[in-house]
Amino acid sequence: MKYHDSMERSADVLRQALQLMKRHGSALHPVNYTLWYEYVRGENTALRTAMDRYLGQHLQLDEAVADAMYRRFVSGGGIDATLIERTAESVSTVLTGMAESAARAGDQTAQYGTSLSRLSHELAGSAHSPALEEVLNTTRQMQIAVTEMQQRLSDSQNEISQLRAELRRVHEESRIDSLTGLANRRAFDQRLNTCIGEAETPAKRYQRPSLLIADIDHFKRINDTHGHPYGDHVLRAIGSILKETTPEDCLAARIGGEEFAVLIPSRSLSEARALAETVRTRVAGARVSRQGQGQDAEVTRVTISIGLTLFRPGENGTAFMERADQALYASKDSGRDRVTVLAG
Numbered sequence: 001m002k003y004h005d006s007m008e009r010s011a012d013v014l015r016q017a018l019q020l021m022k023r024h025g026s027a028l029h030p031v032n033y034t035l036w037y038e039y040v041r042g043e044n045t046a047l048r049t050a051m052d053r054y055l056g057q058h059l060q061l062d063e064a065v066a067d068a069m070y071r072r073f074v075s076g077g078g079i080d081a082t083l084i085e086r087t088a089e090s091v092s093t094v095l096t097g098m099a100e101s102a103a104r105a106g107d108q109t110a111q112y113g114t115s116l117s118r119l120s121h122e123l124a125g126s127a128h129s130p131a132l133e134e135v136l137n138t139t140r141q142m143q144i145a146v147t148e149m150q151q152r153l154s155d156s157q158n159e160i161s162q163l164r165a166e167l168r169r170v171h172e173e174s175r176i177d178s179l180t181g182l183a184n185r186r187a188f189d190q191r192l193n194t195c196i197g198e199a200e201t202p203a204k205r206y207q208r209p210s211l212l213i214a215d216i217d218h219f220k221r222i223n224d225t226h227g228h229p230y231g232d233h234v235l236r237a238i239g240s241i242l243k244e245t246t247p248e249d250c251l252a253a254r255i256g257g258e259e260f261a262v263l264i265p266s267r268s269l270s271e272a273r274a275l276a277e278t279v280r281t282r283v284a285g286a287r288v289s290r291q292g293q294g295q296d297a298e299v300t301r302v303t304i305s306i307g308l309t310l311f312r313p314g315e316n317g318t319a320f321m322e323r324a325d326q327a328l329y330a331s332k333d334s335g336r337d338r339v340t341v342l343a344g
Contacts, residue, residue, distance in 0.1 A: 016040045025060035025178055031186075035070050047073035057228055063177045063184050064257050177254040179232060180239025188253035188261055192317045195265050199311055208311045210272035212262040213324040214279065217303045217336040219258040230290055234302055237288045245279050260304075261324075269310050269341065276306045276339045284337060303337035310343065 017036035026032045038044045039051055050069055055061065175187035183191070195209050216222070216238065223231040235258065242252040242260060251263045262279070264272045283304045307327025311320055327342035334340065 013037055013040045024055065026066060027063065027176070027178060029186075031070050032066055034074055035066055038074055044073060058232075060178065062179050062232070064179070064254060067185055068257070177239075180236055180242075180254050182239050182242060182260070183251055183253035185253065185255045188251065188255055188263065189317070191251050191253075192263055192320070195263060196311065196315075196317055196320065198265075200313065207266045208313070210264040210267065210269060210308060210310050211320055211324045212264065212272065212276050212279075212306055212308045213255075213321070213328045214260045214262075214276075214304045214306045215328055215332070216258040217305055217332075222302070226290065233290075234288050237286060238283055238302070238304065241282045241286065242279065245275065245282060247275075250275075261321075269308075269343075272308055272310075273339060273341055276308050280304060280306055280337065280339055305331035305336045306339045307331055308339060308341045 014037065017033065017040045020026075020040070021032060021036050026036065035047070035051075038047055042048060047069060050073060051061070054065060054069075175183055175190075177184040192211075199207070199209055216234065219231065219234075222234060235254070238260065239254065242262065246252040246262055247264075249265060253261050253263075255261045262275070264275065267275075280303075283302060286302065288302055305328060307324045307330065309320070309323045309327055312323075323342050327340040330342070331338045331340040
């Protein structure tokens with residue numbers, strides 16, 4: 001993916017993209033920059049069609065959906081870390097260039113305004129002739145134009161400063177899934193890699209981490225029967241349960257559409273299983289009612305299936321997650337609403 005847009009074109013596209021991101025609740029991180037930049041440019045018609053279809057049914061672009069669209073329509077199936085960093089640098093460069101250009105133009109305009117003011121003062125004290133009067137009037141008009149230009153440049157600098165401040169602020173939130181408030185897939189992957197690296201050190205050789213992966217049972221049926229807004233309500237409810245039950249040293253994340261994970265760094269497998277059972281029973285015992293229809297508007301209970309495994313020394317994050325997935329599939333195949341442990 002290569003862009004050959006001018007600075008002016010990049011700034012215009014970026015400005016529109018940031019406005020749309022704010023309107024649809026998209027966190028301002030590099031993946032979403034790229035996604036919305038592509039959307040605004042309009043050349044990626046498949047992406048634009050998919051996003052328009054989704055946004056026609058939802059007010060916000062859900063973080064997991066945005067990730068899926070990025071993978072499918074932009075990166076070709078995998079997130080390119082180099083591309084993401086390059087996109088982030090491009091955004092910063094555009095904003096910095098805009099701010100510097102506005103500052104230089106402001107300085108030059110101010111100097112020109114000072115010269116015009118001095119010239120106007122000198123001309124005002126001279127003997128008037130038609131030609132001199134015309135020069136004097138033109139000089140006064142130029143002073144007014146310069147003053148207006150300075151104000152516009154000042155407004156532009158203020159707008160750019162606000163954008164940069166907003167970028168700094170939301171970068172702090174870029175690791176959070178906007179729908180559930182849990183960590184998102186990027187935050188999870190980073191923490192997983194860190195945890196595995198620590199587990200391989202001599203100091204933590206005997207404190208192997210565990211990984212829990214949970215999936216909502218029959219989630220497609222929930223969406224098809226009650227609609228996507230209710231499906232989102234279910235996701236938020238499960239996110240709340242995970243926040244309440246996950247210990248502080250563990251990380252709960254939403255890693256896919258209806259898939260969640262809990263990384264458990266320093267507990268025994270039996271303790272990890274007890275946590276998984278607590279999560280499962282809390283979800284099964286909850287009643288998620290339709291919004292706006294009172295507490296009595298309960299539907300069939302929601303359940304989750306869970307797979308749990310213990311880290312094997314020497315394996316990478318992908319292999320660790322694959323084994324947790326195997327345990328999850330076993331729970332699904334055995335009737336759902338249960339925890340399956342795959343020994344390390």
